[in-house]
Amino acid sequence: MQNLTPTWRLAASTGPGHTMGAAFSMHRGRAWLGVLVCSAFGVICLASALGASGLWQMFGLAFGVVCLALVVNIARWLLHKGPYLVVSAEGLLYAPFADRPVPWNEITAMTRILAFGRSQFLNKTTWTRAPRSDQLNFDVGDLTAYPNSILRQISRGLQRLGGLPPISIQLGVFDAEPDAIVAEIKKYWTGLIAEFDPRPISRR
Numbered sequence: 001m002q003n004l005t006p007t008w009r010l011a012a013s014t015g016p017g018h019t020m021g022a023a024f025s026m027h028r029g030r031a032w033l034g035v036l037v038c039s040a041f042g043v044i045c046l047a048s049a050l051g052a053s054g055l056w057q058m059f060g061l062a063f064g065v066v067c068l069a070l071v072v073n074i075a076r077w078l079l080h081k082g083p084y085l086v087v088s089a090e091g092l093l094y095a096p097f098a099d100r101p102v103p104w105n106e107i108t109a110m111t112r113i114l115a116f117g118r119s120q121f122l123n124k125t126t127w128t129r130a131p132r133s134d135q136l137n138f139d140v141g142d143l144t145a146y147p148n149s150i151l152r153q154i155s156r157g158l159q160r161l162g163g164l165p166p167i168s169i170q171l172g173v174f175d176a177e178p179d180a181i182v183a184e185i186k187k188y189w190t191g192l193i194a195e196f197d198p199r200p201i202s203r204r
Contacts, residue, residue, distance in 0.1 A: 135170055136181075
């Protein structure tokens with residue numbers, strides 16, 4: 001594959017008998033930024049919960065614990081050896097989801113959530129595309145065939161509440177442009193990658 005961008009590398013193998021594919025590693029600078037942001041938000045939520053009561057206290061504690069759990073999860077993956085994401089004819093290997101590729105015929109849906117930055121001046125709102133914050137969600141036919149945990153259940157439940165496929169991939173954490181990653185997936189995924197625009201309809 002001669003047309004790969006320099007930030008990619010070929011995965012010689014994703015395991016015994018696995019085929020070669022395009023591998024994407026975590027961008028460490030962005031990952032550490034995520035650790036700092038989640039840590040700060042988690043501490044703020046927990047501190048706010050201490051001075052609250054009832055439902056607000058429960059929300060503060062819940063969001064604080066989730067944020068700190070995310071910090072631990074991101075830090076753990078910063079120590080991960082090997083590619084974070086591999087796209088090949090064999091399937092989609094997303095290391096935080098499973099240690100083996102998900103065959104393309106097991107994937108039932110894919111949605112790209114488009115990210116926008118919002119700025120307000122007087123009565124005018126301006127929206128600017130921020131592809132580095134895009135998210136790619138997918139679903140599989142049988143989730144019980146893959147690893148599960150309380151944190152994953154919470155994350156998947158939140159995605160479903162938004163009407164999205166449950167498994168989310170933050171495209172901004174990789175060492176390649178989101179468009180390049182999606183283009184690589186389209187080489188193998190024959191289904192539609194839907195696009196979700198979160199802006200109000202009147203602003204599109």
